[in-house]
Amino acid sequence: EVFTALADLEELLQTENYLITTLENYVKAEEHRIDLLKKYAELYRKHHDRASDDVESHVSNPINAYVLVKKLTSDWQQVETLIATDVSSEYMANITFIKENMKFPTQEDLNGAAVALTRLQDTYHLDTSSLARGELNGVKYSAELTAADCFELGRQSYNNGDYYHTLLWMREADVRLRRDSNDTVDRSDILEYLAFSTYKQGNIPLALDLTNKLLEILPSHPRALGNKVYYEDELQKYNQVKRKGEEGELPQPHTEDAYHDEQREIYESLCRGELSPPIEITSQLKCVYVNHGNPYLFLAPFKVEEAYFNPSIYIFHDVMSDAEIETIKRLATPRFRRATVQNSETGELEIAQYRISKSAWLREEEHKHISDVTQRVADMTMLSMESAEELQVVNYGIGGHYEPHFDFARKDEKHAFKDLGSGNRIATVLFYMSDVAQGGATVFPNIMASVWPKKGTAAFWYNLHESGEGDVNTRHAACPVLAGSKWVSNKWIHEKYQEFLRPCSLVRPPPELTT
């Protein structure tokens, strides 16, 4: 599928360019054919009208008689041939070739792109009408959506059983249709989706109301007639129950659900940049130059900023050059696959809605720039790269994200990493290889920390406590990308060989001995 990475979407523009050219050429060919037919028609009409002025004297002339017969035999044959000429096959063959040989989106892509848009809408609190105007947080990025575009978003949501977004987008389609009645969508279709989704959301009176409106437009609409009876019945039953006072209590939210809702709220607020760590933490955070006593780093020490303290999250500035980034992107792009996650029960790799991006792995031997990056990670972290994984490159497309997760394997994940022989993922170094126009932060909901992508910087944290126990506070997520393209790469460092290397802190002196 193509919607999961921006790199693929760029190729779609090229496909579209070929399609447009084919369409233009087809239109030209058809126009030429129609022009010829028009000329024939005009000529025939002219001759005919002249003859009709005086029928008898016209046909009594032998030359005219000959011309008339000839026109209707051999000349007319040409007209028929021209009418029957199939200009379309050649162009259809062209289109088929383009679809088969170039990147082309599928129905799943359409669905994926629609789901991504509704996810962005929720996470970033974007209202439907601004989105339809092509605005993201007040910045106009794109053309307006038509009523038909909004209708399709509603239809996709409906097919996913998402009635909440169906209603939002169908209402918007309706508003836009009233404004621009030239649009290619029928109000009756909008009303039908609105009525059914409203019913699904439990509002029977409104569903009935909408169905009646639909019947005003199309009085014999078969489904609407059936639904009207059904809604009226349901409403009657409901009213009877209410009169008897048998109404049960409203279901109370399950406490576990409430916990998850709260977690989700924190996660999304962090993505919107509305939360930060408490002042007790932020007031202690430092920015320092670090050389780890490594003579190579004396002249160009690392610029390190703390994003959180205990667990420490470090931000290293300017640790990946533009040239390295270009190499990494170039090598990874042709190898991109939809990113997978490990099923914690079966150990199988599978695709999931909660992780949407494309990724590829790069080996050190492939390019000096890759091995340079590994060496830099060693210098930054002072850890051994002996047991580290290859470099994972990730590109996020429209609404691409990775919901809150741990990078380390939990105890119950028996199958966790293929190579647990090298121990668990002790640390993560996450390189940002692009700036992101809007959205796309890496956020840590347990500690309310966030790191915003900046090209050339890297985030570094330990996933495990010194005991080897997983640190639950490292739970983190990649927020959906709202505007722009997000490129990152991960270097996961494992426990093996780090026994004597792990420093207590990168930026703080060891605690002083007290007497």
Ligand SMILES: O=C(O)CCC(=O)C(=O)O
């Ligand atoms: O892209 C990000 O900001 C985080 C990615 C991540 O957490 C992961 O790939 O494990």
Ligand SMILES: [Fe+2]
């Ligand atoms: Fe992660």
